[in-house]
Structure formats: C-alpha cells, structure tokens
Amino acid sequence: MIAELTSFAEDPIASDSAQFPLARPMGTPDNTDIPSHDSVRPWGLRGMKILPSTGRRIRTWRYDHERQVAVDGDGTPLNKTEMVQPTADKVTSSDGDEGPMEDYIYDFAPDVPFPPA
Amino acid sequence: MTVLILARDLDxxxxxxITALHERGMAVYRVNTAWFPARLRLSASLRGGRWSGQLCIPAHTVELEExxxxxxxxxxxxxxPAELSPVERHHCLREAKYGxxxxxxxLPVLWVNHPxxxxxxxYKPVQLVRAHEYGLSVPETVITNEPESVRFFAAAGRTITKLLGANTISEEGCRKLSWTRMLGPDNLDDLRGFDVTSHLVQRWVPKSFEVRVVVIDDHLTAVKIKAGSPDSSIDWRSDYAALTYELIEPPGHVAHGIRALMRSFGLMYGALDFIVxxxxxxxxxxxxxxxxxGWLEAATGVPLTGYLADVLTKGKQ
Structure with a gap:
C-alpha cells in the first residue's frame, strides 16, 4: 500500500493521478539500478541511450531570493549572461517537448523518495 | 494583484x-515548492469560502488573497528534513501535498495550467481520442502488451514506437533517453519484455515536415520544423542541429480543433505536435x-514570453 501511495504523494499539488509535470529535483543523484535481463526488461526501454551533454555548464550560480532570478557568482542574472538562454542552436536533446533545460522532465513522477534536503 | 510563479530555482x-511581468508593472512572486518546509512557511485561514493568509519565503511575503x-x-x-524516518517522511509529504x-x-484564479x-x-490515449473528437486527424495506434498484436499491426505497414510517458529514465548512475523508433525485423524478432507493460505502436505518417503549435490562451503560434538529417526525420528531438524553423499558418479547421481540444482539457497553455x-x-x-x-521563441522571434505575460497580467476574466 505504501508503494502505491508514494507514486503520487510527493507531487505537491496535483490530484492523485501520479502523472504530473514535476521538474526533476535539482541535485538529485541518478539512480544506480542495473538494467534487468532482456527477458524481463521492458521492451520499450531498448531504445534508451545515455543522455548526451550539451556542453553547457554553469560554473557557479545561486538563486537570488530578493530579485527572484538565478545569478552567477558575481550576482549577474543568468538570463543576462546568456549562459542558460534557450537558443535554438543550444537546445538540449533531452526532450524536444521539454527543451532547453537538461534536468527538465515533462511528467516526472517521483515513484521513489529522493534524498532529503 | 499578484502573479505567482511556481518554478524551480534554475529556469x-x-x-x-519575472522581467516581463515587472515591465508590465505587475507584482510577481516566485516560489519553488522544494523550499517547503525549510524556507517556505504557510499560514492560511478559511474566510468567506476562500483561503487567505501568507506564504512566507526568503525576502518576500505572498498574500494569498492578492x-x-x-x-x-x-x-x-x-x-x-533528513532526520525523518521513511514513514514520517512519507506522512509529511502527504500532509504537505494535501495542505x-x-x-x-x-485558489480561484487564472491558472497556466492548473495542476x-x-x-x-x-495521458496520450486520452489526447488521441479527444483530438479525434474535435476533428483532428490522428494516426492509427495500438497500445498493448501482447507481442502478437504488435507483429500483426506492424505487418500492415511502417510502424513506429514511442513511450507513453516521460522519455527519460535514471539508471546506472546516469540519465538515459529514448526517441521515437522505427520498427523493423531486428526489433520485432525479439519482443522479450514486451509483455511486462503497455507499449504504444503507431502507423508511420509520411512527412513533408512537422509542426509545433504553441497555444497561449487563444493565441496560436505554429512553427514548421524541417528535418535535415535521417535521425531527425523520424524524431526531430534527436538532432536539433539539423532542424530549421519557419512560422506557418495552420488550416482553419486545424486551428479550430486545437482550440476545442485545449478548452476540453481546461488548458491555457500547451505545445502540440503535428506531422504534415x-x-x-x-x-x-x-x-x-x-x-x-523558449527555444522556439529564440528561433522565430515570436514574443511568446510576452504573450504569456499578458495572459498572466490579465488574469481570470
């Protein structure tokens, strides 16, 4: 029963559907599970490939609660530095639906607890 | 009059x-629900049939009634908090969700979109039925965990498969993703693992090009996406460098169907994908x-942020 409940309990607001467009929590370590044998691994996962990097790395950033935007180490808003601007030639391949943010997943539904704050 | 943005920190x-709403003279507050409970305090009272009170976040206080x-x-x-046991943590998450x-x-306000x-x-199966209901063409589709069903379907014509939910997983310490795949003898001969869950297979639709339609309230922005490589011709997400973009006007009946579909789902915003x-x-x-x-705004120059900011500024009519 607990396993069923955790499929939606971590969604902050949505109805109990377990399908809900939550962003992947930043800093969440990737799961280390090993794929099952081909006889049981879901066939739909056969096409999975390792997510390529966009080559874009933000060295230092923090969220500025006063200005309500992300800023770099010098306090300059990131959207003024073009470091994270979603331009067509820099878009990630993670998902065209969800474009430029590497860590953005359209319908991330946390089925397992992730590390606490 | 306040706009509340619920978003992650890096976005x-x-x-x-935030900039666009400030330019329109709007008060705007940005909250990430991940701040709860350490950096987000809630105090709400039921008065006159609606919740009033505050969300207290670092540097700001948000009045719910505004x-x-x-x-x-x-x-x-x-x-x-890390100190909680798994059961306690689950309890807190559930109470936070409902609280x-x-x-x-x-909140009886304009939502873009209500969660x-x-x-x-x-749910893609619901989308396809609803789209057909409102006059949009949809591809032949089968959802099954029966290997024979997919073989039978694939024998009748070119077939693709794609995931019903998120196309990414976290596994082996890294992120993995999957795009639309064309089915052929190589993957139809070995359908082990097909029976363990639902799979979607769909008839390949011959393409001249694809279109993403960004809907913001009643405003439609249709962007023609032309694939320039073999991979992107199957799934344009797989090779962004090979894509070119151009604004296009959808046919009247398509625009009508899109608006009806959006209304039926109660959505103020959506990005719809089409094959032409x-x-x-x-x-x-x-x-x-x-x-x-964002990347379509950058590629086409259409001020989508501005359109959305105007909708948020206007609020519920």
Whole structure:
C-alpha cells in the first residue's frame, strides 16, 4: 500500500493521478539500478541511450531570493549572461517537448523518495 | 494583484517571465515548492469560502488573497528534513501535498495550467481520442502488451514506437533517453519484455515536415520544423542541429480543433505536435501541457514570453 501511495504523494499539488509535470529535483543523484535481463526488461526501454551533454555548464550560480532570478557568482542574472538562454542552436536533446533545460522532465513522477534536503 | 510563479530555482524562462511581468508593472512572486518546509512557511485561514493568509519565503511575503494568476511552470517536490524516518517522511509529504498543495490548488484564479488539468492531459490515449473528437486527424495506434498484436499491426505497414510517458529514465548512475523508433525485423524478432507493460505502436505518417503549435490562451503560434538529417526525420528531438524553423499558418479547421481540444482539457497553455503529410494533411501526435517554448521563441522571434505575460497580467476574466 505504501508503494502505491508514494507514486503520487510527493507531487505537491496535483490530484492523485501520479502523472504530473514535476521538474526533476535539482541535485538529485541518478539512480544506480542495473538494467534487468532482456527477458524481463521492458521492451520499450531498448531504445534508451545515455543522455548526451550539451556542453553547457554553469560554473557557479545561486538563486537570488530578493530579485527572484538565478545569478552567477558575481550576482549577474543568468538570463543576462546568456549562459542558460534557450537558443535554438543550444537546445538540449533531452526532450524536444521539454527543451532547453537538461534536468527538465515533462511528467516526472517521483515513484521513489529522493534524498532529503 | 499578484502573479505567482511556481518554478524551480534554475529556469531561464521563469527568469525572463519575472522581467516581463515587472515591465508590465505587475507584482510577481516566485516560489519553488522544494523550499517547503525549510524556507517556505504557510499560514492560511478559511474566510468567506476562500483561503487567505501568507506564504512566507526568503525576502518576500505572498498574500494569498492578492494572487490573481498562477503560472505553474515546473516546481519541484517538497524536501523534508533528513532526520525523518521513511514513514514520517512519507506522512509529511502527504500532509504537505494535501495542505499546501490543496490551499494553492483551491485558489480561484487564472491558472497556466492548473495542476489537476495537467494531470488529466498527461495521458496520450486520452489526447488521441479527444483530438479525434474535435476533428483532428490522428494516426492509427495500438497500445498493448501482447507481442502478437504488435507483429500483426506492424505487418500492415511502417510502424513506429514511442513511450507513453516521460522519455527519460535514471539508471546506472546516469540519465538515459529514448526517441521515437522505427520498427523493423531486428526489433520485432525479439519482443522479450514486451509483455511486462503497455507499449504504444503507431502507423508511420509520411512527412513533408512537422509542426509545433504553441497555444497561449487563444493565441496560436505554429512553427514548421524541417528535418535535415535521417535521425531527425523520424524524431526531430534527436538532432536539433539539423532542424530549421519557419512560422506557418495552420488550416482553419486545424486551428479550430486545437482550440476545442485545449478548452476540453481546461488548458491555457500547451505545445502540440503535428506531422504534415506530403498531401498537406495535418496529423495530431500529442499535446504537451508543460512543453517548452523558449527555444522556439529564440528561433522565430515570436514574443511568446510576452504573450504569456499578458495572459498572466490579465488574469481570470
């Protein structure tokens, strides 16, 4: 029963559907599970490939609660530095639906607890 | 009059929306639900049939009664104290969901989009039925866990498969993703693992080009996406460098169907994907109620952030 409940309990607001467009929590370590044998691994996962990097790395950033935007180490808003601007030639391949943010997943539904704050 | 943005900390589109709303003279507050409970305090009282009170976040206090629009962008899950046992943590998450989540979800304001409407619209099988209902062409589709069913379907014509939900997983310490795949003898001969869950297979629709339609309230922005490589001709997400973009006007009946579909789902915002066949037919693939738009804004110059800011500024009519 607990396993069923955790499929939606971590969604902050949505109805109990377990399908809900939550962003992947930043800093969440990737799961280390090993794929099952081909006889049981879901066939739909056969096409999975390792997510390529966009080559874009933000060295230092923090969220500025006063200005309500992300800023770099010098306090300059990131959207003024073009470091994270979603331009067509820099878009990630993670998902065209969800474009430029590497860590953005359209319908991330946390089925397992992730590390606490 | 306040706009509430629910978003993660690192989100360029949310940053740009803060700027756009300030330029329109709007008071705007940005909250990430991941701040709860350590950096987000809630105090709400039921008065006169609606919740009033405050959300206290670092540097700001948000008066619930002053909120007139919410942009549900991509907030993160709550983060509970490390000291809690798993059972206690689960309890806290559930109480937070029904407490904070419930208070926010009850706000009688303009939502772009309301999370419950997002949840409703997340199911591709529902989208396809609803799209057909409103006059949009949809591809032949089978959803099954029976290997024989997919072989039978694939024998009748070119067939693709794609995932019903998120196309990414976290495994072996890294992120993996999957795009639309063309089925051939190599993957139809070995269908082990097909029976363990639902799979979607769909008839390949011959393409002249594809279109993403970004819908913001009643405003439609249709962008023609022309694939320039073999991979991107199957799934344009697989090779962004090979794509070119151009604005296009959808046929009247398609625009009508899109608006009806959006209304039926109660969505104010959505990104819809279409294939346009060589004979000019627009075939609906899916609607992404949380789909990104920033890179299309950059590619086309259409001020999508501004359109959305105008909708949020106007609020519920």
């Amino acid at each position: 360029a589109d949310a940053d740009n929306m 909120i007139h629009a919410v942009w549900y962008r991509s907030p993160e899950a709550y983060r509970m 904070l989540g419930g208070v926010l979800a009850s 419950s409407r997002l949840a409703d619209a997340a 066949s060589p004979d000019g037919e627009w075939v609906f693939l899916e609607v992404n109620a949380g789909g990104q738009y």
